[in-house]
Amino acid sequence: MNRYFGNARLVLPGEQQPVEGSLLVEGDRITTINTGADDRSDGAIDCQGRLLAPGIVDLGVFAIDKPAFRFGGITRAALMPDQAPILDLPAMIKHNAVDGKPDLWSHPIAAATKGLEGQQLAEIGLMQRSGAKAVATGRRWIADSGIMLRLLQYCKSLDLPLIVHSEDAGLTGDAVATNGETATRLGLASATAAAESLSIARDIALVRETGAHVHFRQVTTTDGLELIRAAKSEDLPVSCGITPAHLLLSDIAISDFRTFARLSPPLRNEANRLACIEAVRDGTIDVISSGHDPRGPEDKRLPFAEAAPGMAGAETLLALSLTLVRDGIIPIGRLFELLSTNPAKILGVEAGSLTPGYEADFILIDEDAPWRVDARKMAAAAGNTPFDGLPVQGRVTAIYKGGRAY
Amino acid sequence: MTSQKTASSQTFPAGSDAFPHRHLLGIAGLQPWEILFLLEEAKQWVDLNKKSSKHADKLDGLTVINAFFENSTRTLLSFEIAGKRMGADVVNMHAAQSSIKKGETLIDTAVTLNAMKADAIVIRHGSSGAVQLIADKVDCPVLNAGDGRHEHPTQALLDALTIQRRRGEISGLTVTICGDVMHSRVARSNIYCLTTLGARVRICAPPSLLPAALDRFNVEVFTNFDEALKGSDVVMMLRLQNERMNGDFIPSPREYQYLYGLTRERLELANTDALIMHPGPMNRGVEIDSDVADDLENSAITEQVEMGVAVRMACLDILTRKSRGVEGWS
Numbered sequence: 001m002n003r004y005f006g007n008a009r010l011v012l013p014g015e016q017q018p019v020e021g022s023l024l025v026e027g028d029r030i031t032t033i034n035t036g037a038d039d040r041s042d043g044a045i046d047c048q049g050r051l052l053a054p055g056i057v058d059l060g061v062f063a064i065d066k067p068a069f070r071f072g073g074i075t076r077a078a079l080m081p082d083q084a085p086i087l088d089l090p091a092m093i094k095h096n097a098v099d100g101k102p103d104l105w106s107h108p109i110a111a112a113t114k115g116l117e118g119q120q121l122a123e124i125g126l127m128q129r130s131g132a133k134a135v136a137t138g139r140r141w142i143a144d145s146g147i148m149l150r151l152l153q154y155c156k157s158l159d160l161p162l163i164v165h166s167e168d169a170g171l172t173g174d175a176v177a178t179n180g181e182t183a184t185r186l187g188l189a190s191a192t193a194a195a196e197s198l199s200i201a202r203d204i205a206l207v208r209e210t211g212a213h214v215h216f217r218q219v220t221t222t223d224g225l226e227l228i229r230a231a232k233s234e235d236l237p238v239s240c241g242i243t244p245a246h247l248l249l250s251d252i253a254i255s256d257f258r259t260f261a262r263l264s265p266p267l268r269n270e271a272n273r274l275a276c277i278e279a280v281r282d283g284t285i286d287v288i289s290s291g292h293d294p295r296g297p298e299d300k301r302l303p304f305a306e307a308a309p310g311m312a313g314a315e316t317l318l319a320l321s322l323t324l325v326r327d328g329i330i331p332i333g334r335l336f337e338l339l340s341t342n343p344a345k346i347l348g349v350e351a352g353s354l355t356p357g358y359e360a361d362f363i364l365i366d367e368d369a370p371w372r373v374d375a376r377k378m379a380a381a382a383g384n385t386p387f388d389g390l391p392v393q394g395r396v397t398a399i400y401k402g403g404r405a406y
Numbered sequence: 407m408t409s410q411k412t413a414s415s416q417t418f419p420a421g422s423d424a425f426p427h428r429h430l431l432g433i434a435g436l437q438p439w440e441i442l443f444l445l446e447e448a449k450q451w452v453d454l455n456k457k458s459s460k461h462a463d464k465l466d467g468l469t470v471i472n473a474f475f476e477n478s479t480r481t482l483l484s485f486e487i488a489g490k491r492m493g494a495d496v497v498n499m500h501a502a503q504s505s506i507k508k509g510e511t512l513i514d515t516a517v518t519l520n521a522m523k524a525d526a527i528v529i530r531h532g533s534s535g536a537v538q539l540i541a542d543k544v545d546c547p548v549l550n551a552g553d554g555r556h557e558h559p560t561q562a563l564l565d566a567l568t569i570q571r572r573r574g575e576i577s578g579l580t581v582t583i584c585g586d587v588m589h590s591r592v593a594r595s596n597i598y599c600l601t602t603l604g605a606r607v608r609i610c611a612p613p614s615l616l617p618a619a620l621d622r623f624n625v626e627v628f629t630n631f632d633e634a635l636k637g638s639d640v641v642m643m644l645r646l647q648n649e650r651m652n653g654d655f656i657p658s659p660r661e662y663q664y665l666y667g668l669t670r671e672r673l674e675l676a677n678t679d680a681l682i683m684h685p686g687p688m689n690r691g692v693e694i695d696s697d698v699a700d701d702l703e704n705s706a707i708t709e710q711v712e713m714g715v716a717v718r719m720a721c722l723d724i725l726t727r728k729s730r731g732v733e734g735w736s
Contacts, residue, residue: 187556
C-alpha cells in the first residue's frame with residue numbers, strides 16, 4: 001500500500017533546518033522524498049505544515065511502556081538488560097524482541113555478564129542470533145578489568161557495541177548522590193563525580209587495546225566528557241549519550257529528599273551540567289535518550305536512600321530536548337541526529353532517518369504546542385518525573401511505525 | 407545570664423509567631439529567635455526537673471508515640487521521661503518488634519500511627535529524610551529524634567542549652583566539633599544551631615570522615631586536632647562507631663586515639679576552662695579519655711543528658727499548643 005504525506009516540513013539527514021516537502025511510503029519503507037511545494041492532492045495525507053521527523057529511537061530504557069512511548073514519539077526502544085529476570089539468555093532476548101510489535105519495536109540489549117554480576121561472560125553470540133543488537137553492563141560497573149578486556153574482544157569479534165554505565169563502584173559504594181552541599185545538608189551518602197571519569201578512562205584504554213565500539217550511555221561530568229572528546233580526536237570507536245535530566249537539572253533538584261530526582265548516575269553540580277550542554281553543542285554527545293524507568297510509589301515513596309533510582313522520561317524526552325533548539329544550542333536537524341539517527345546507527349538498524357529505503361518510522365510534531373508536565377496525569381506506567389509541574393513546549397500529533405499510524 | 411534571660415524573653419514575638427512550625431524536623435531553616443525561644447522555654451523544665459515532684463499536667467490526656475526504627479536507649483528514655491513528666495500518655499514503638507521487619511512500608515506505618523490518633527509522634531529512623539516522609543502523612547506534630555545522617559535537632563538544642571547555662575551567651579564562642587562528622591546527624595544539627603546563634607564553629611575530622619562542601623557551611627575545617635583546639639571555648643567530641651574503626655575509614659582505634667582522642671594533654675591547647683561535651687555514649691579511651699570526660703569543673707557531659715529531658719519537654723509543649731488550644735497558638 002502506498003501512502004503519500006504532503007505539506008510537511010521534513011527533518012532530513014544533513015539538513016539543519018526543516019525543508020518543505022513530501023514523503024512517499026510503500027509498504028513499510030520510505031521510497032521517495034520530494035522537496036518543494038506540493039503538487040499532489042488526491043489521496044495525500046495533509047501534514048498541515050507540521051514538522052515531520054524520524055521516529056525517536058530511545059537507546060536504553062528500563063521498561064517497554066507503549067502509552068508513554070506513543071505520547072513521546074518513540075518508535076523504537078532499546079531495552080536495558082536490567083530486568084527481572086535479567087536479559088542474559090537467548091530465550092529472554094527472543095521473548096522481549098517481539099514485545100510491542102507491530103506498532104513499537106523493542107530491541108532488547110544483551111547482558112554483558114551473567115546476572116550482570118560482572119564476573120562471567122554471558123552468551124553474547126547466541127543472544128545476537130536471537131536478535132540482540134547491542135550488549136550492556138546494565139546499571140552496573142564491571143570492576144574486573146580482565147573481564148572487561150575479554151568482553152570487549154568478544155564484542156569486537158561479533159561487531160556488537162558495548163553500552164556501559166560509567167561509575168567506579170569502589171568510589172560510589174553506597175552513595176545515592178554526588179558530593180556537594182546538597183548531599184551534605186541532606187545527610188545522604190555521596191561520592192565524588194570522579195567516579196565517572198575514572199571508569200571512562202579505563203574503558204577508553206581498553207577500547208584502544210581492542211578496537212571495540214563502546215557507547216557510554218550517560219556521561220554527565222566535565223572530566224568524563226573531556227576524556228570522550230580526546231578519544232574521539234584519536235578516532236577511537238566511542239560514542240556517548242545523556243538524558244534531558246542531566247542537561248536541565250543539577251543536584252539541587254534532590255533537595256527535600258525528592259526521590260523522583262534520584263537518578264543513576266546521580267545529578268551533578270551546575271558546572272557539570274553546563275559542561276554537558278556545551279558537549280551537546282560541540283558534538284561530543286551523540287545520543288539523547290529518556291532512560292525511561294517508570295517506578296510506582298512502592299519504589300519511590302521511600303526514604304531517599306532506599307528509593308529506586310530512575311525516572312519516567314519517555315513522554316518528556318522530546319519536549320525537554322526541544323528546549324536545546326529554542327535556546328539556540330543546536331538546530332533541529334542536529335537534535336534528531338541525537339534522538340533518532342545516531343541511536344539507530346549504534347544499533348545497526350535501518351531507521352532513525354528520513355532516507356529512501358529506510359523503515360518508515362516517523363512522527364508529526366507541533367513544536368510550539370504548550371503543555372505542562374503533570375506527574376499525576378502521565379501516560380507512562382508511573383509518574384516519577386523530576387520535571388513535575390514544568391511548562392514545556394512541543395508535542396507529537398501523530399506517530400507512524402513502518403508507515404502505519406498507531 | 408540573668409540579664410540575658412530578661413532581655414531575650416522580652417524580644418520573642420507573641421503566641422505562635424515565636425515558633426510558627428508544625429513539626430520539629432531539623433534545625434536548618436530555623437531563625438535564631440526561634441531557637442532561643444525553645445531554649446528559653448526549656449529553662450522552666452530544668453528547674454522543675456530538679457524538684458522532688460517532677461510533674462506538670464500540660465499534656466494531660468494527650469498521647470505521644472515514640473516510634474523508634476533504630477535502636478536507641480538514651481534518646482528514647484529521655485523522650486519517654488519528658489512526655490511522662492508533661493503528663494502525656496507515652497507509648498513506645500520499637501522497630502525490632504514492629505511490622506517494619508515484616509516488610510510494611512514506612513508510609514503504611516505512618517498511616518497506621520496516624521490512625522491511632524496520636525497527639526505527637528517522636529521518630530527516629532536510620533535513613534535520612536525518613537522522618538519528613540512520615541511527617542508529610544500524619545495530622546499531628548512530628549519530632550525528629552534523629553534521621554540517618556541528616557538531623558538530630560533536640561540534641562543540638564540540648565547542647566546549646568548546656569553551653570548557654572555554662573558560658574552565657576553562645577554568640578562569639580569558638581566551638582570545636584571533632585569526630586566522625588560525615589556520618590553524624592549530631593554534627594549537622596549542631597553546625598546549623600551554633601552558627602545560627604553566632605558561634606564560630608570549627609569542624610575537625612580525619613579526611614576520610616569529612617563530608618563534602620563544608621566550605622558552604624560557615625565553618626572552619628581542620629584535620630589536625632591540635633590546631634583546631636587552639637583558642638576553643640567548647641570542645642564537642644563525637645562518638646566514633648565501632649564499625650568505622652575496622653580499616654575502612656580509620657586504621658584502628660589506637661591510631662584514632664593518637665590523632666583525634668581528647669586527652670588531658672591535648673586539652674591544654676584549648677582555652678582555659680574549655681567546656682567538654684559529648685553526646686554519648688562515649689568510647690572511653692578512644693575519642694575521649696576518662697579523666698577528661700569526668701572532669702568535675704569543665705565536663706558538661708552529664709549535664710547534657712539532664713538538659714535533654716528539659717529541651718524535649720519544651721518541644722512537646724510548644725508543638726502541641728495549637729491542638730491544645732493555647733491562646734495565641736493557631
